[in-house]
Amino acid sequence: MHGRGQGRWRRQGCSRRTARIMEPALLLLLQHGPAHGYTLLEQLGGFGLDEVNPSVVYRALRDMEERGWVTSCWDDEESQGPPRRVYRISPLGDEVLAWWTQDLVETKRMIDCLLTAYECRMRQDNIDSHKER
């Protein structure tokens, strides 16, 4: 039994959706201006990405830096807590965001395609069950 799946779609739920959305969301937030990881973490909620594990966000930021989408340096100004890293979007990051936006448009198109087909099916089923009586 199990070994794969078994309630996966309930427990994990939106993991893959998150992955697909979080990085463009971070880039978009950074396009608004430089920011700390912690701030970004909080702002993600605005895109419906609440309850993301901090590790996941920080890891994403570091990965994006490795890929050259963002740059970072330690913040000079001190504030309550340890030194904070400031992230900035790079020109490459701008490009990636533009590309990614297109990708999201494409994804949206696919979803619309599915939803339309589903609603169409439901309507048909209603008509059919009406005829049966």
Next chain:
Amino acid sequence: MHGRGQGRWRRQGCSRRTARIMEPALLLLLQHGPAHGYTLLEQLGGFGLDEVNPSVVYRALRDMEERGWVTSCWDDEESQGPPRRVYRISPLGDEVLAWWTQDLVETKRMIDCLLTAYECRMRQDNIDSHKER
């Protein structure tokens, strides 16, 4: 360097999107009527899911069967090739599809949220660069 990412968004591209779309797409296709894996594989292209590896589709079908979303049995009628498995959607599968549809609506909302913010930013940038002159 690398170890993670490094061109990931180019090479793999839409893997996570695929995962998020393929299973509901399969369920939807099966709601239309029983079908063979091979047929479904071809029909997925209609939802923009061309170039999905056959293994991936067959594996998804088997997983869905394990979870009870679909049932399968060998086809009686012979056709050019080895015996084929016929998949049928189960009542549970109907429910899952309904739930998943809601999930897709939610995903779409998040994407819209992002795209709106992005377009808004682009418009603003245009205005700004216009003022500069």
Next chain:
DNA sequence: CACACTATTGTCAATTTGTCAATAGTCGTT
């Protein structure tokens, strides 16, 4: 100094994915 809060990093098992090969039946050709 103990504690709560802000911030960031490191690690690891478990899951998921893509890929490639293996199996297997049918049909047409040589």
Next chain:
DNA sequence: AACGACTATTGACAAATTGACAATAGTGTG
């Protein structure tokens, strides 16, 4: 009847990805 082309499905594995939790570290409060 051996061969290759096409239809179908399955198996197995390395690599990538994820979530969860612990570790580190500075600052302010009582």
